Amino acid sequence: MKKLNTLVCIFFVLSFLIVDAACAKSLILHNATFYTMTGSLDVTENMETVSAVYIQGSKIKAVGDDQTILAMRKPGTVVINLEGKTVFPGFIDPHTHLFNGAQPYFDYNTLDRVQAMAVENGITSFGNMYTDQEWLDFILAYADKGRVRNRVFLYLNFNHSCGDVFGNWYEAYAPKEALAHNIWVNGIKIYAERSVCDGFSSRPVFSDDLKENLPEDSLYQNSRLHLSEDELSAVIQRADDLGYQVAIHAMGDLGIETSLLAIASVLEGKPNINRHMILHNSFLRDDMFELYENSDIVALIEPFSRCELNTYLRRGIGDDNIAYYKRWYDLSLRDIHMALDSDWPSYGEQTINPMLKIHAMVTGSNIFTVYSGECDEPIEEQTLEVLQCLKMMTIEAAYALRAEKKIGSIMPGKFADLVVLSQDPMMVDLEDIKNIKVLMTIINGKVEYGEYVNGRLKMYHFCSSKRSCTPSISDSHLRHP
Numbered sequence: 197m198k199k200l201n202t203l204v205c206i207f208f209v210l211s212f213l214i215v216d217a218a219c220a221k222s223l224i225l226h227n228a229t230f231y232t233m234t235g236s237l238d239v240t241e242n243m244e245t246v247s248a249v250y251i252q253g254s255k256i257k258a259v260g261d262d263q264t265i266l267a268m269r270k271p272g273t274v275v276i277n278l279e280g281k282t283v284f285p286g287f288i289d290p291h292t293h294l295f296n297g298a299q300p301y302f303d304y305n306t307l308d309r310v311q312a313m314a315v316e317n318g319i320t321s322f323g324n325m326y327t328d329q330e331w332l333d334f335i336l337a338y339a340d341k342g343r344v345r346n347r348v349f350l351y352l353n354f355n356h357s358c359g360d361v362f363g364n365w366y367e368a369y370a371p372k373e374a375l376a377h378n379i380w381v382n383g384i385k386i387y388a389e390r391s392v393c394d395g396f397s398s399r400p401v402f403s404d405d406l407k408e409n410l411p412e413d414s415l416y417q418n419s420r421l422h423l424s425e426d427e428l429s430a431v432i433q434r435a436d437d438l439g440y441q442v443a444i445h446a447m448g449d450l451g452i453e454t455s456l457l458a459i460a461s462v463l464e465g466k467p468n469i470n471r472h473m474i475l476h477n478s479f480l481r482d483d484m485f486e487l488y489e490n491s492d493i494v495a496l497i498e499p500f501s502r503c504e505l506n507t508y509l510r511r512g513i514g515d516d517n518i519a520y521y522k523r524w525y526d527l528s529l530r531d532i533h534m535a536l537d538s539d540w541p542s543y544g545e546q547t548i549n550p551m552l553k554i555h556a557m558v559t560g561s562n563i564f565t566v567y568s569g570e571c572d573e574p575i576e577e578q579t580l581e582v583l584q585c586l587k588m589m590t591i592e593a594a595y596a597l598r599a600e601k602k603i604g605s606i607m608p609g610k611f612a613d614l615v616v617l618s619q620d621p622m623m624v625d626l627e628d629i630k631n632i633k634v635l636m637t638i639i640n641g642k643v644e645y646g647e648y649v650n651g652r653l654k655m656y657h658f659c660s661s662k663r664s665c666t667p668s669i670s671d672s673h674l675r676h677p
């Protein structure tokens with residue numbers, strides 16, 4: 197079998213003229229439940245599913261039932277029987293520091309390793325949310341070697357977490373510009389308030405209403421905004437005029453409110469076409485929800501953590517401010533675009549795992565490995581439905597990255613970014629969601645990760661280019677004609 201595949205690939209590589217039609221790869225995945233994420237997203241309704249997908253090159257060509265899709269098979273089409281497994285659009289993590297995480301003190305300490313970790317977790321696209329000139333040079337030197345496997349959306353920093361302003365250097369890189377294979381500039385990152393800075397923790401900025409609840413010795417008594425609303429508006433105005441998206445770090449209610457008002461003042465009622473968004477959104481007052489709604493501002497959110505809340509309490513948010521913490525359910529009741537992220541590795545290495553994220557969101561349990569073993573009491577009040585989480589990790593996350601026309605759902609014309617799971621997260625008990633495994637990850641029609649069915653299919657590299665055909669197939673599920 198192995199020999200045959202190798203021969204077939206070599207044959208097509210040598211026969212240059214037909215490379216695009218054959219090794220140029222068509223792939224059929226069938227006998228599975230594909231949640232297309234294209235049907236009604238109402239959580240009370242079932243999602244649209246299909247059982248088979250036909251992939252040609254990097255794109256999805258057709259979706260449908262097994263009979264229809266298998267009839268499209270051509271000489272050279274690879275057919276994979278998924279034996280009843282569950283498939284979603286590849287997971288999209290819009291706020292990470294995956295590339296920034298490639299540092300010696302993490303286990304995943306090279307760009308190769310963080311990407312391997314991403315594909316092992318079914319992540320096909322991510323936003324890298326800290327990129328100054330030095331990081332950009334480092335990333336591009338790597339990208340020039342053609343080694344970027346995920347779709348990576350870079351956010352170039354206007355300022356540093358500590359407040360130092362880098363300014364408009366980002367304008368040397370056009371919005372949506374492809375800087376290398378799989379790397380795009382999406383927008384700019386602005387810290388409205390201090391995040392982790394010189395080893396000190398973040399400093400959410402609270403309004404007078406919430407400040408009344410802070411103990412007198414609270415660390416947050418002296419939290420200050422990095423930029424006034426006018427200064428922030430000026431930065432957003434310039435970015436918006438040039439077509440950049442802005443992503444603003446804000447945790448405290450005043451930091452978030454100032455960001456919402458600054459975006460609204462720039463949009464002046466016009467549609468938010470650049471998808472300006474706010475990261476974290478940790479403390480929200482009732483009166484703030486309509487600010488998101490009125491300006492269609494995207495909210496990026498992370499799972500709950502009782503430990504994180506306990507830390508806030510120790511540092512002095514005050515008991516009465518707990519009611520404002522991570523109001524994901526309340527946000528979900530409004531007409532607001534929300535996407536689920538990990539902020540990896542800020543809260544521990546395991547947060548990259550999409551199934552742990554869903555488990556935390558639907559049960560309120562702690563997944564934050566920086567506090568592993570502590571704070572087991574869940575936060576049940578603001579939990580969401582499994583389907584809402586899946587939507588926020590696929591089509592809504594694509595929306596947040598301004599890429600929903602290309603990725604985020606399984607439909608003809610979109611890039612073939614898919615993740616195969618061991619079980620259906622919508623069918624198992626909530627507690628069992630955390631045990632679901634990623635079996636296969638496909639990006640651009642190429643199997644980037646594939647440990648499938650008792651190890652019978654491992655790291656099967658589909659004929660991804662004219663030069664590299666390196667199938668390592670040990671399994672009868674792969675059939676060449």
Ligand SMILES: [Zn+2]
Binds near residue numbers: 291292293542
């Ligand atoms: Zn972050």
